[in-house]
Amino acid sequence: MSGSNGAAARQIPVNLFTRSDKYAIPQSTYFIPADWRRFQLSELINKVLGHGAESGLAPVPFDFVVDGEVLRGSLDAWVKKNRGDDEETAINVEYLQSVLPPSEVGRWEQDDWVSGLSLARPGHLLVSSYLSNVQVTSLSSSSPLYTLPLPTSLGATSTAWVSPPSVASDILVAAGGVDRAVHVFSLPSLDPDVAASEGATAREVYTLMGHTGPISSVAAAPDGAVLSASWDGLLHLYALPSSEPNEHQVPAEPTSYLPGQKKRRKLEGDAPRVIEGLTDAGVGEGGWRRVPDVVFRGHHGRVGAGIFDREDPARVWSAGWDGSVRGWDAESGAGVVVRQGPSDKALLCLDQFAQTATLAAGSMDRTVTLWDTRQATSLIAATFNLASPVPSIACHPTSPFTFAAATYAGNVQIWDVRSPKHALFSVKRTPKDGERTETKNGKSLGERLLAVAWDGEVLAAGGEDGEVGTWRARGE
Numbered sequence: 001m002s003g004s005n006g007a008a009a010r011q012i013p014v015n016l017f018t019r020s021d022k023y024a025i026p027q028s029t030y031f032i033p034a035d036w037r038r039f040q041l042s043e044l045i046n047k048v049l050g051h052g053a054e055s056g057l058a059p060v061p062f063d064f065v066v067d068g069e070v071l072r073g074s075l076d077a078w079v080k081k082n083r084g085d086d087e088e089t090a091i092n093v094e095y096l097q098s099v100l101p102p103s104e105v106g107r108w109e110q111d112d113w114v115s116g117l118s119l120a121r122p123g124h125l126l127v128s129s130y131l132s133n134v135q136v137t138s139l140s141s142s143s144p145l146y147t148l149p150l151p152t153s154l155g156a157t158s159t160a161w162v163s164p165p166s167v168a169s170d171i172l173v174a175a176g177g178v179d180r181a182v183h184v185f186s187l188p189s190l191d192p193d194v195a196a197s198e199g200a201t202a203r204e205v206y207t208l209m210g211h212t213g214p215i216s217s218v219a220a221a222p223d224g225a226v227l228s229a230s231w232d233g234l235l236h237l238y239a240l241p242s243s244e245p246n247e248h249q250v251p252a253e254p255t256s257y258l259p260g261q262k263k264r265r266k267l268e269g270d271a272p273r274v275i276e277g278l279t280d281a282g283v284g285e286g287g288w289r290r291v292p293d294v295v296f297r298g299h300h301g302r303v304g305a306g307i308f309d310r311e312d313p314a315r316v317w318s319a320g321w322d323g324s325v326r327g328w329d330a331e332s333g334a335g336v337v338v339r340q341g342p343s344d345k346a347l348l349c350l351d352q353f354a355q356t357a358t359l360a361a362g363s364m365d366r367t368v369t370l371w372d373t374r375q376a377t378s379l380i381a382a383t384f385n386l387a388s389p390v391p392s393i394a395c396h397p398t399s400p401f402t403f404a405a406a407t408y409a410g411n412v413q414i415w416d417v418r419s420p421k422h423a424l425f426s427v428k429r430t431p432k433d434g435e436r437t438e439t440k441n442g443k444s445l446g447e448r449l450l451a452v453a454w455d456g457e458v459l460a461a462g463g464e465d466g467e468v469g470t471w472r473a474r475g476e
Helices: 003-009 038-049 075-082 192-196
Strands: 011-017 029-033 062-066 091-097 103-109 114-118 124-129 133-138 146-149 156-161 169-177 182-189 203-208 215-220 226-230 235-238 288-290 294-296 303-308 315-320 324-329 335-340 347-352 358-363 367-372 382-385 392-395 402-406 411-416 425-428 449-454 458-463 467-472
Touching: 011 038, 011 075, 029 038, 038 062, 038 091, 075 091, 114 458, 114 467, 124 156, 124 169, 124 467, 133 156, 133 169, 146 182, 156 215, 169 215, 182 192, 182 226, 203 235, 235 315, 315 347, 315 358, 324 347, 347 392, 358 392, 402 449, 402 458, 411 449, 411 458
Parallel strands: 011 091, 114 156, 114 449, 203 288, 215 303, 303 347, 392 449
Antiparallel strands: 011 029, 062 091, 103 467, 114 124, 124 133, 133 146, 156 169, 169 182, 182 203, 215 226, 226 235, 226 303, 235 294, 303 315, 315 324, 324 335, 347 358, 358 367, 367 382, 392 402, 402 411, 411 425, 449 458, 458 467
16 A cells, blocks of 8 residues: 555544634544645535535635644644654644735835835825825826825825725825924825816825924824824824814924934924925925824833724824833823833834734834733733844734734735744735836835735835835735
8 A cells, every 4th residue: 555545544633623703613523534635624624614516605715724834735744744653642723714825916116215004095005205205096096196295304204094984075194204293184085086186285284293203103093083103202192173273282393403404494483394304305384283182101212103902992002112012091191001021122013903902013023923912911922933123014904813014024924823833925026027126216126124004905015115015915
């Protein structure tokens, strides 16, 4: 008898389980031929579920995870590699709906480093760059609907949609700057015909002041409140007024400048704030200057990112370079949760999984860590090892298991928390045959990434090469 026939004749006890109520099968130990692979196991699950030609329900492809690793070969091969001759002990195998590999659908060139991305509004991409502007682009068009210049040449560091998708006119977007301010713009409409009309002008309506260091991230609550995190170690919350004011809350800062600027320009009175910075690009005009309504103090060092809780907007979460993840009361600014990791673990970015209280943070030490905020004493619930630092992370908007991480190595990795040993997929923007190898700003295509966004259907990433790549990626 051949080796393969021998494997087929043997049966291995397997406990099949899933965390998905939709595809759960009766709990039992199944005796499965040793040479079965993913395809045969997937057929078994569908047969038990009743999916097939007889029922009219389309079969669902599944992946299988054993001890944190996706099953790539046969059960027999896994047993020999990990258990030697032990074929009697049951194997715990988790099955999950397969994720299709991402497929590239488009690229958008920028004139400088891409610092922030958002796909929070269906069909539209928000891009901030170190050219000190924010671009609003339809995913079905190659040219931006709006280009929004910041009133500084120092660069935009992050961006976010402020108005919810239900708002169709006077849409607010925010951008954080190296100039220590958050700039909030109003867009007349996202309709291409309206945006192209002569009277449709986007403008900055608010300039949110108070930080003493560059802005590291901006986020918005469903009610339109804006949260900023900064290198000054603080987070600020701004409750925007329902109607546009007619006076500033704080005077201009004509004598306070960041180091490294070419020249200083003294401003008189309340003239529009203009800062001439590191480049000679054109700048816009500032909006009504406002001070924060709530200040969050507690981090020791720079704050990498701040977000609103997905389920409870009255809760704010932050990750800092001091290695801690902190929870805050959005009304009082009081710290209510502190999760202190290693102090040398600088956390650069933060996001939250859907349907759970679990947070995902990317760090300089080339890891992504999960933090279970429901456990009073837990610190890091899981760690995923990557090949380079992780400056940006995006959890799937509906799945509680998958996330995308942008890396300094220039690739985007999609992970499933149920398979922590290896990423499901890794994609990178590389030149195809006959394509250019350099971008507009003279960088090589595929250099380090700084931002990633994921709406559950489209994945976007950009960075130092000044190009935004997009992929179809469901990741359920």
